[in-house]
Amino acid sequence: MLSYILRRLLLLPLILFGVTFLIFSVYSLLTPLERLATYVNNPNALKSAAASERLIKKYHLDDPYPIGYFRWVGKLLKFNLGWSKVANEPVAAAIAEKFPATLELVIYSVIPVVFVGIWLGVISAVHHNDPIDQSLRIIAVIGWSLPTFIFGLLVLFFFYGVLGWLPPGRLSVWAQNIVYTNPSFHHYTGLVTIDALLNGYGYVFLDALRHLIAPIITLSYVSWAYLLRIARSSMLETLRKDYIRTARAKGVDERTVICKHAERNALIPVVTVAGMMVVQMLGGVVITETIFNFPGLGQWAAMAAQQLDYASILGFSLLFAFIMVVGNLVVDVSYALIDPRVRLE
């Protein structure tokens, strides 16, 4: 057990090295002048070729590849990720500012994904080939086939365009006034819903929640549809095992067989997939935030990509890769904790 976790931890620096190396390789596709531009906050400074040349020399941006990599990592370790044109502030500051909004969105999306997905998957398996199973399968295939951005557009169209219930953005204007201009409003966590409750503004909480619902639905639909499929097939496989037949033969009632015997074993692989889904959901954040005009990391990255703001886009990919590496590690280790068979391999 311990050796498995240790081995996994030892691999972490290696993976981080690989990830940063890969991002640096992508970064190196830019010319030295473009690389210089990612650190400069005033475009006028690059007007004269001589000045740019001097700056490139001064900051060693034309170093050979390996040396350039180590210099770049050195800057990363000091959180110097360059200047974000889109946010008009340093990339690290922009990330710190926009991170809570995205975190809030992801946290609230995880709950429906994991619970609804697994629950429906089990129902589907228990009623194998019944109409309920068939219809759930169809819903899942549709969910899996409908791309996030199409589904998001439909959600926006229906709940905002037609019904006018769920507006885009993160807060209504009156709520923004309270949250961002009222000096007595303390930002404890950066998550608007929680801060609103802690400050005692019930209406702001409801307003934030109202803005969150549509992005949550969009972000989680694809994932729970996928999870439903996994949970269903894992459950189906387990229900065919000998020990389930034995339990039934002994006269254990069906409810206990499913909840106590089958579900516990069937859901072990599902838990891993669920963990990976959460990590993969980070990718959907870009689309979802863009559609619903939700001011988080994803929207920032999409704008940066449109305006060729290389510093922001690289900082963003570094952050997401880092989260994903750590997330995968956590998933693997917790999987080993849940399922003793993994450790033996």
Added chain:
Amino acid sequence: MRRVIRKLLGNTASLVGIVLLIFFIVIAILAPVIAPPLSDDPYQVPRMSWNVNPQPPGTPMSDNMREIYKQMGKEVKLTKALLGTEQGGYDIFYGLVWGTRTAFKVGIITVGSAMIIGLFVGSIAAYFGGWLDEVLMRITDIFLSFPFLVAAMVLTTILGKGLDKVIIALIVFGWMGYARVIRGSILAVKEDVYVMAAKALGVKDGRIILRHLLPNTIFPVLVQASMDTGSMVVTASALSFLGVGAPEGYADWGQMASFARNWIVGSPGHAFQYWYTVFFPALFIALFVLAWNLIGDTLRDVLDPRLRGEL
């Protein structure tokens, strides 16, 4: 093989998938007939007017646009926007038809190339094993450490936008699944008697992989490829939607959807005013992916030995 085809045709879901796919193939092949191009680059969507607002289905081409195309020496066959226009007068019908070709192009090139890279890496890793396997698989892990869409978006941006850049980015970050699948399959059979026999006879490694191992292990990879074709096209559309894909006016479903984003709310009191801007591109993208998923799903069920015998 015959069993696979029988299952594909016998299952309602996959039958729907096949019919849909044939529908798209016909559209792609007949594109020049259904929607005759008005410029030298057929992927350039003709404009029905200079109108900033989308125009409803059936709107005729404006007189000044007709004049312009006449001066260019083009014969205008489609005088009406059958399914309306996007903002800027881009014809939705034309975009859908030629967008089908774009979709096939993107899907086939990306999945084909990614599959070849994946097969190469995975089979070498599995066959030779040892440190080579370790190194190649850790490299695979590193490429898997990025959310796919994010990685593709970043690489596309750095390469400088455009559909060709999108395709490159999708290939660079799309091969890992195939490498893993083929590695697993080859590991399972590489100790089999026929492989040992070939080795004992002194057959060269490359020939063993190509002639003996791959033909016996490639099927799961093909299933994966059929499932991926849809999702690759979606990711490409998503990148266009985010504004880093095809240039404005290129026949591309994702771009049409991104135009629609601006008009989705309609005007006050008329929520459905611009429904056609979002409905048709969304429908085409969704059906295209659905077709591939339905086929892939059935293929997987048919080939999954654990479920065999009960379908």
